[in-house]
Amino acid sequence: MSSGVAYSLRGLVLCLSIVPMPLAAQENRPVRLHAPPALVESGLIQHILPRFTLKTRVRVELVDDPAAADIALGDSGAPLFAGLDAVWHLRVTGGDHDGTARFAEWLASEVGANTVASFAPGGTALFGPPPDAADIDVVVTYDGDAKLGHQVSRAKCTRCHVIDEATRGFGIGSTPSFMVLRTLRDWDERFYAFYTLNPHPAFTVVEGLTLPFPKNRPSPIAPVTLTVEEVDAIVAYVAALQAADLGAPLIHQ
Numbered sequence: 249m250s251s252g253v254a255y256s257l258r259g260l261v262l263c264l265s266i267v268p269m270p271l272a273a274q275e276n277r278p279v280r281l282h283a284p285p286a287l288v289e290s291g292l293i294q295h296i297l298p299r300f301t302l303k304t305r306v307r308v309e310l311v312d313d314p315a316a317a318d319i320a321l322g323d324s325g326a327p328l329f330a331g332l333d334a335v336w337h338l339r340v341t342g343g344d345h346d347g348t349a350r351f352a353e354w355l356a357s358e359v360g361a362n363t364v365a366s367f368a369p370g371g372t373a374l375f376g377p378p379p380d381a382a383d384i385d386v387v388v389t390y391d392g393d394a395k396l397g398h399q400v401s402r403a404k405c406t407r408c409h410v411i412d413e414a415t416r417g418f419g420i421g422s423t424p425s426f427m428v429l430r431t432l433r434d435w436d437e438r439f440y441a442f443y444t445l446n447p448h449p450a451f452t453v454v455e456g457l458t459l460p461f462p463k464n465r466p467s468p469i470a471p472v473t474l475t476v477e478e479v480d481a482i483v484a485y486v487a488a489l490q491a492a493d494l495g496a497p498l499i500h501q
């Protein structure tokens with residue numbers, strides 16, 4: 249065999265192996281779903297699948313082996329719905345079937361959620377939406393030192409923010425007060441990450457977390473320097489601010 253033939257043969261083999269799978273085979277096989285036995289036995293899966301397939305013409309089959317699945321329902325991934333004393337999550341585990349993304353999107357959509365909620369054997373709905381962040385907030389505890397957080401906020405944030413009743417009139421009028429920020433549903437994410445949110449990165453240093461200011465762009469104002477414990481403490485202080493709104497004694501009094 250001449251080397252020319254050998255090369256072209258190798259080229260052909262390469263071409264075949266780059267194409268992941270003959271298209272027809274890929275489209276013809278169903279999307280593979282794994283669900284824990286409790287979900288399957290409840291009848292929910294059999295309720296969902298025909299409805300999805302009717303709308304999209306994408307077939308889905310149940311597989312026992314999670315390793316063989318494109319999509320798995322269970323306890324890891326994104327929370328999808330709740331019922332039977334558990335929160336059920338969705339995890340996409342395979343990517344070579346176009347129907348996988350459609351099925352995942354449909355499950356996470358309002359139509360998908362309604363389809364799950366409409367499953368009511370014997371007249372009672374078994375599944376509903378997963379607990380959302382608001383419900384989870386209730387059980388979150390902020391283990392920082394609220395008193396320290398109050399002191400740190402006083403010392404380092406009042407240049408711009410009103411941080412308690414006593415600092416009203418200080419700060420910059422257009423900058424939101426901590427009391428106002430506390431009313432936002434995701435207030436804690438904002439406070440945990442405040443040093444990454446504008447305008448703070450330009451002047452805030454959190455020891456061990458932020459990079460030094462670039463030499464050619466030093467902080468335009470005196471930097472605010474904090475430790476990670478102090479950020480934690482501020483979050484604990486702001487968490488306690490809601491108690492003040494509800495009529496409990498202000499914690500700094």
Ligand code: HEC
Binds near residue numbers: 406429439
């Ligand atoms: C130099 C002024 C300045 C200082 C000092 C400052 N902030 Fe701010 N902060 C602002 C401004 C201005 C905004 C509003 C930004 C906006 O609306 O986009 C803000 C917004 C925030 C927000 C909401 C962020 C968002 O995007 O939702 C948090 C949380 C916050 N500040 C925390 C702090 C904490 C904690 C300190 C003290 C350690 C602090 N800030 C110090 C100016 C400042």
